[in-house]
Amino acid sequence: DVKVTQSSRYLVKRTGEKVFLECVQDMDHENMFWYRQDPGLGLRLIYFSYDVKMKEKGDIPEGYSVSREKKERFSLILESASTNQTSMYLCASSTYYTRGGLTDTQYFGPGTRLTVL
């Protein structure tokens, strides 16, 4: 079974703090993603990575950065946390190659509920 783990289920930080959210997958997947989930807005893509050290902006990258130094690990960084970054953060991974080039399932971690005070 694919397993995607996230470093914390719940996190409380103060405005201005630097926040690190870690995600690890154990299936040797090439692609990894960070989303934030807010009521009524669904899942919005923050950043994604399709290879080690490769990253691309998603739909809402402002205020965030990412790091992918190893294939299994994808980190989301809030450089200076703000209250409007209070949200549920979801990490996902997928592989491109099992379906002859068709997008394969994204597997999600359990999420980190971040509160910024």
Add this chain to the structure above:
Amino acid sequence: GQQLNQSPQSMFIQEGEDVSMNCTSSSIFNTWLWYKQDPGEGPVLLIALYKAGELTSNGRLTAQFGITRKDSFLNISASIPSDVGIYFCAGDYGSGNTGKLIFGQGTTLQVKP
């Protein structure tokens, strides 16, 4: 960015009733996926669709990839209390090898025993 329109936004039904939800897009999609998210957890894949017109079942769930490739629906028959959660559609419009998906806004389902 691209968006999917998912409806309805929420449903409150009686146990045993059938449920139907759908997603539409202005763009053609190559893949449609349906996920369910239980409270406090990450989304889990229910059904994946890879061909226009494809109709796939998973237990009491049935999903179809629309023939125009711009829509998909998910049906749940004879709902039970554990069907409660948020259902998301997701589609791939041909993002290359990045595996990037577009997600709908979600349908929140509540089932009254």
